[in-house]
Amino acid sequence: DAGVTQSPTHLIKTRGQQVTLRCSPKSGHDTVSWYQQALGQGPQFIFQYYEEEERQRGNFPDRFSGHQFPNYSSELNVNALLLGDSALYLCASSLLKAGREETQYFGPGTRLLVL
Amino acid sequence: AQTVTQSQPEMSVQEAETVTLSCTYDTSENNYYLFWYKQPPSRQMILVIRQEAYKQQNATENRFSVNFQKAAKSFSLKISDSQLGDTAMYFCAFITNFGNEKLTFGTGTRLTIIP
Numbered sequence: 357d358a359g360v361t362q363s364p365t366h367l368i369k370t371r372g373q374q375v376t377l378r379c380s381p382k383s384g385h386d387t388v389s390w391y392q393q394a395l396g397q398g399p400q401f402i403f404q405y406y407e408e409e410e411r412q413r414g415n416f417p418d419r420f421s422g423h424q425f426p427n428y429s430s431e432l433n434v435n436a437l438l439l440g441d442s443a444l445y446l447c448a449s450s451l452l453k454a455g456r457e458e459t460q461y462f463g464p465g466t467r468l469l470v471l
Numbered sequence: 472a473q474t475v476t477q478s479q480p481e482m483s484v485q486e487a488e489t490v491t492l493s494c495t496y497d498t499s500e501n502n503y504y505l506f507w508y509k510q511p512p513s514r515q516m517i518l519v520i521r522q523e524a525y526k527q528q529n530a531t532e533n534r535f536s537v538n539f540q541k542a543a544k545s546f547s548l549k550i551s552d553s554q555l556g557d558t559a560m561y562f563c564a565f566i567t568n569f570g571n572e573k574l575t576f577g578t579g580t581r582l583t584i585i586p
Contacts, residue, residue, distance in 0.1 A: 389573065398475075398562050398576030399516070412573060444514060450572065458504050458566055460574055462516035 358383045360449050360463035368469045369437050377432040377466045381449030387411075388430035389460060390422060393444040405430050406452050434468075442470045473498045475563050475577035483583040484553055491538075492548045492580050494563030503567040505539065506574070507548045511559040519561070522546065550582075558584045 361380045369375050381388050387406045391399035401414035405424035424430045428449075434441055444467050448460035475496045484490040496505070507519040522530045522539050529537050534554075538547045546565075550557055563577045 387572075391574070398564075398578050399574070401573040401575075404573060414573065446516060448516075448574070452572070458572060459506070459518060459521055460566070460572075461518065462508075464513070464515045467514075 360447060360461055362445075362447050362463035362466050364466060365464065366467045366469075368471065370471050371437055371439060373437050374433065374435045375437060375468060377434075377445050377447075377468070378429065379432070379447030379449075379463055380429045381447075382461050385449035385451050385461070386428050387450045387452045388424060388428065389448045389450070390430070390432045391446040391448065392416070393446055393465070395443070399446055402432070437470045439470050442468060444468075473565070473567070473575045475565060475575055477563055477577035477580050479580045480578070481581045481583070483585055485585050486555060487552055489549065489551045490553055490582065492550075492561050492563075492582065494546045494548070494577060496544050496546060496563070496565050496575075496577075498544075498565065498567060500567040503565050505537075505546045506564045506566070507535070507537070507546075508562045508564060508576075509557075509559045510562065510579075511556075516562070520548065553584050555584050555586060558582060 363378045389404040390402040393399040403413040404411045408424045419435045421433045444465045446465045447463045450460045503524045505522045509517045520532045534551045560579045562579045564574045
């Protein structure tokens with residue numbers, strides 16, 4: 357049973373650049389949520405994708421955008437990177453359709469460093 | 472506002488002893504799910520245990536159990552016979568139902584198991 361996978365594992369960018377992070381959900385799941393975890397903090401919700409649409413969004417600027425593909429995988433894009441965007445980005449998957457499963461299972465994360 | 476409070480930033484315990492991590496939360500919802508996640512140095516967020524708010528019986532998973540007090544909005548995690556592999560950050564989190572399936576996390580408790 358394939359778990360949640362994320363790529364890349366590490367990434368270094370400079371201020372002003374753009375970055376794309378990728379996530380494949382756990383087998384059988386249809387929903388992907390993205391979280392940002394700053395050093396020493398708990399994860400903060402960025403947004404959630406279901407049926408290829410952004411279903412809900414946390415308190416993040418429009419520089420953060422995403423996409424969900426027909427195979428349920430997802431991308432997180434961040435434009436005009438700031439130093440403060442340096443964090444661990446976590447992807448989590450769950451199931452919203454019939455037989456829904458509220459439990460979110462996490463991937464290993466992508467560590468982004470902005471210089 | 473939905474919040475989670477973990478009042479113990481750090482804890483340490485001898486191997487084989489029992490330790491209890493505290494968590495309180497605040498929500499106006501009546502239906503929700505509570506979780507404890509473990510994040511070892513490898514940084515992968517791993518589900519430890521979950522509790523449905525409508526169930527009065529406390530959840531258990533092998534050496535892990537919870538003490539869920541709905542009226543007090545308290546959700547503590549007890550680890551029995553602690554092992555070196557239990558060393559990690561532990562996050563308490565909850566998710567509400569009905570279209571708001573984002574996890575709200577606490578700030579975490581760093582648990583160290585001493586050999």
